[in-house]
Amino acid sequence: MKQIPMLDLKLEYEYMKTAVDDAIKKCLDHQRWILGPEVKELEDSIASYLGSKHCIGCCSGTDALTLSLRASSIKLRNEEYFSKTDKVITTSFTFTATGDAILRSGATPVFVDIDPVSFNMDTNQIEDYINSNKDVVGILPVHLYGQACNMDEIMRIAGEHNLFVIEDVAQAFGGGWKNSKLGSIGDTGAFSFFPSKNLGGFGDGGMISTNDDSIMELLRMLLRHGGKDKYNVDHIGYNARIDTLQAAIVLAKFKYIDEFNERRRHIAGTYSKNLSGISNLTLPHTGSLPEGHVYHQYTVRTSLRQKLQTYLKEKGVSTMVYYPFPLHKMKVFDGRSINHGQLTNAETATEEVLSLPMEPLQSDDTTKYITDTICNFFEDN
Ligand SMILES: Cc1ncc(COP(=O)(O)O)c(C=O)c1O
Structure with missing residues (x-):
């Protein structure tokens, strides 16, 4: 009997074999495994594709979300972490990483219901919560299954209440909302290169897009141990860089x-x-x-x-x-x-x-x- 998988990564590899093999071979030749040339090339290529000012490669989609939230806390609060009274509105119908990232940033997730047709957050529920509660600092919409959230409404609500917006674009690489690419509309966009994603690598990887210079600087520090100089750091950072090899593979697949x-x-x-x-x-x-x-x-x-x-x-x-x-x-x-x-x-x-x-x-x-x-x-x- 015919066996039909959800996804056939081997078939995709065979389709792109020459491009991917060449990219890996180039890395083997230059041996610059940490922040090698492919990392910048991938960041620049995706920034230009999205129409975003900056893209910053990182270890995973989960890190992309956590780093975005941490950078927002440092920028807005001048604190390493949010406090529990700070609330970030998101959806309960998503992968666990979306909510976990909010917890890891110190804030409290507020779950609002979804629209049963699009499966995305019901924007009326976001507004409803904000109108009767205080201490909301941001909104974290997820473009679930590759379907755009109503970004006009989300950006309007965020603008009226002075909230940041972090788009979870893990499932929606290349998707759009009107004339904008998803991930380029909010304060940051968090992408995942998990192998099964629309743009997937051969392991874990992620990317953050932003138009904000100060957020970009904070992100670059946080993912390299917390400082511009890793031997003398300013913030509680991570080792969350994307590997050169992963960047090279994603870059080869990005063309498709x-x-x-x-x-x-x-x-x-x-x-x-x-x-x-x-x-x-x-x-x-x-x-x-x-x-x-x-x-x-x-x-x-x-x-x-x-x-x-x-x-x-x-x-x-x-x-x-x-x-x-x-x-x-x-x-x-x-x-x-x-x-x-x-x-x-x-x-x-x-x-x-x-x-x-x-x-x-x-x-x-x-x-x-x-x-x-x-x-x-x-x-x-
Ligand atoms: C909606 C959503 N957010 C976040 C993530 C986390 O991405 P990663 O697995 O790269 O950490 C995923 C993917 O697994 C996801 O589907």
Whole structure:
């Protein structure tokens, strides 16, 4: 039986083999493993792609978020960490790293509910919380599954209340909001090069984008032990640089990002066409700006999620549940976070969502096999 993975990184490597192998060979030749030339080249290339003034490479998407928050605290408060009374509004329906980074910066995460259609934070809920509570310092929107949050609304609210905005762009490299690239709109954008991301490396890696010179300087210090001179430091820093080798690989793969995002959109278009009209299956909503979505995941929802997932597995089709638990139900956030209201939409999403295979090099035949199998399931259920 045909086995269809969520993603086939080996296939992608073979497609880009010459570019990637050449990039690795160049590193082997120059041997400049820490902050070698590829790091700056990657930072400059991505800054220019995003239309951001600066990009700063780092170890992971998690570090990109933590460093962004720490730099904001130093800039705004002149303190190494936020205090517990400082609140950062985010979503409960995301990967744990989003909320963990807020805890690590010393602040308290405030979870607001999501919009059930886009799966992203409900901007009315953000405003609702701010209007009746004080001490909010920032907003951390996540462009989940590659779908842009409503950045007009988020930036308006942030502007009116003097809040910083850190975009979690881990799942949305190359995505857009109107005429801007995601990650270039807020005070900082935090990207992940985890291997399965739209732009993924061969290990961990990340990037922060910003237009703010002082934040850029703080970030560069924090990720190199906390100082301009690593033998005489100013801040409580980290060793969180991106490796030269990782930067070289990501740089080689970066040349394919627009092509690959286009391939994702093509697969998503076929899924949506072939699966339309099934009553117990809700398809992703692309909003009025379909060009903004880069389909890191193509995520459907159904009350028969478990049964459908088992059926697809029997037919050789892999699927994943992103995410089975909302952050506010995790032990780590217990007593360390605030829930704004019941977060019912986030909880229901964790019970109903199912992400389908999204390998950019997946053939049309494979996509059709997946949708035929889903249609067969719903004919009997
Ligand atoms: C939404 C989101 N935020 C943050 C991260 C953290 O990125 P990383 O795994 O590179 O630390 C991820 C990815 O795993 C993610 O999906």
